[in-house]
Amino acid sequence: MGIADPIDQLLFHLISTLCEQTSIIVDNAAGLLGAVERSVKNIEVDGKIEGLLSFRLSPGVRIHGVDDQAALLFQEGQPGLFRSADHEVSGLRLVTDET
Numbered sequence: 340m341g342i343a344d345p346i347d348q349l350l351f352h353l354i355s356t357l358c359e360q361t362s363i364i365v366d367n368a369a370g371l372l373g374a375v376e377r378s379v380k381n382i383e384v385d386g387k388i389e390g391l392l393s394f395r396l397s398p399g400v401r402i403h404g405v406d407d408q409a410a411l412l413f414q415e416g417q418p419g420l421f422r423s424a425d426h427e428v429s430g431l432r433l434v435t436d437e438t
Contacts, residue, residue, distance in 0.1 A: 364405065371411075375400075384409040384431055395421035404430035 362381040365371040368391055374382045378397040385405045389412040396402065404410070410432035413419045419435035420428070 384411065386410075387412060390414055391417065393417045393419055393421060395423060396426050398424045399426070401427040401429075402431065403428070404432075406430075410434060 361379065362383070363370070363374045363379050364383045364385050365374055366385040366388070368388055371382065371384070371388055371391070372394060375394050375396065378400065380400055382400065382402040383405050384402065386408055387410045391411055391413045393413060407430075409430060411420065412434040413436065415436050417436060419433055422428070
């Protein structure tokens with residue numbers, strides 16, 4: 340059974356596209372964490388993203404900066420980026436709490 344309503348068809352297409360997204364450029368915490376939650380395989384960080392809580396990358400994720408200003412700045416008391424397997428982190432400054 341197909342989707343008859345054009346708006347429902349558009350929404351279905353947009354949701355399907357987002358679920359299958361393999362690459363994204365992010366410039367804020369919400370965009371970054373959304374990409375991480377969806378296990379986007381290639382995350383490009385544009386600029387400084389501040390106020391982050393710690394998060395874990397899914398296996399096979401590549402996260403890198405688009406230029407020399409790219410940085411992830413974690414909130415005080417947050418240990419930062421957790422990795423589990425098969426990742427690439429490059430061109431990105433990570434700033435975490437020293438304690």
